Amino acid sequence: MGAEGWTNPRNVPGKRGPFKVVAVDPLRSYETESAMPLGKMCIVNRFEEAGPGRVRIIREVALHGGFVPVFKLFWYKSMRADIALTFAALEKEAARRHAAAGERAETTGGPRWPARS
Secondary structure (H helix, E strand, O other), X not given: OOOEEEEOOOOOOOOOEEEEEEEEEOOOEEEEEEEEOOEXXXXXXXXXXXXXXXXXXXXXXXXXXXXXXXXXXXXXXXHHHHHHHHHHXXXXXXXXXXXXXXXXXXXXXXXXXXXXX
């Protein structure tokens, strides 16, 4: 917790969106907060098993404060579209890494994953 980073929103070129990780439940979820004028944006990312080799990601976005109507009017719709694109790219990258790990597993005895608690 406390780690900070930023996003590069497609709908606001050249502008970084800083965030801070405020809660972590290992292998299950993490939460971030981003300052907005007169408020903040809170994002919760949850991970659930979705069958063999699959993970379901659920993202909940909550906006707080006086800037919310302006944000929803100008940026919320494109942010939601970006989330779909990001998750599609994440799924593609996960499949690529899974295939690469499978190839390595044949020669190294298999990947080593942390035990789930």
